[in-house]
Amino acid sequence: MKQLGDILIDSLKFAREGRHLVGEVPVHSLQRLVDVLADDEGTLAWNAAGKRDAENKLFLVIEVSGELHLKCQRCLAALAFQMKIRSNLQLVAPGAAWPDEGLEDDRADPIEALEEQSLLSLVEDEVLLALPIAPRHGFCSLPGYSRESAPASPFSALSLLKKH
Numbered sequence: 449m450k451q452l453g454d455i456l457i458d459s460l461k462f463a464r465e466g467r468h469l470v471g472e473v474p475v476h477s478l479q480r481l482v483d484v485l486a487d488d489e490g491t492l493a494w495n496a497a498g499k500r501d502a503e504n505k506l507f508l509v510i511e512v513s514g515e516l517h518l519k520c521q522r523c524l525a526a527l528a529f530q531m532k533i534r535s536n537l538q539l540v541a542p543g544a545a546w547p548d549e550g551l552e553d554d555r556a557d558p559i560e561a562l563e564e565q566s567l568l569s570l571v572e573d574e575v576l577l578a579l580p581i582a583p584r585h586g587f588c589s590l591p592g593y594s595r596e597s598a599p600a601s602p603f604s605a606l607s608l609l610k611k612h
C-alpha cells in the first residue's frame with residue numbers, strides 16, 4: 449500500500465501526460481480532520497487522474513471514498529459518514545489568469561498548479577469541503593439533557609437573569 453503523504457506530483461505535467469495514481473490513506477494521517485472526528489479509525493481510498501480537455505485546459509480529477517466517524521454536533525457520539533467524492537480541479541499555471549467568476553466552468557474548481565503538489569493535501573482539501581457543516585444523528589439528545597432540568601420557558605430564564 450502506498451503512503452499517500454510521500455507522493456508529490458508536478459500537477460501540470462501529471463495532467464498533460466494523463467497520469468493516474470490510486471492508493472489508500474489512513475484517516476489518522478489526515479491531520480486537519482481531527483476536530484470533526486469522533487475517532488480516526490479506518491482508511492479512505494483515493495484516485496487521482498490527470499486530464500486535458502478539447503480546449504487544452506488541464507485538470508486533476510480527485511476521487512475519495514470510504515467511511516468517516518464524524519462527531520455528532522448534538523450528542524458528540526460517532527456518526528458514520530460515507531464519503532464519495534469526485535472533484536474536477538482545473539489547474540491554473542503560475543502567472544496565468546485566474547478564470548473569471550462568471551466564466552468559470554461550474555463542473556470544475558480552479559486551483560493553482562504546483563510543481564510539488566502533495567496529493568495528501570489535495571485529498572484532505574476535498575474531504576474537508578465535502579463534510580456536512582453540522583453533522584447530527586437523525587434522532588439523539590444532548591448529553592445529560594432532560595426535560596426536567598431545562599428551564600420551563602425562555603422567559604423564566606430571562607426573569608432569573610434580571611434579578612442579578
Ligand SMILES: [Zn+2]
Nearest residue numbers: 520523585588
Ligand atoms: Zn447525536
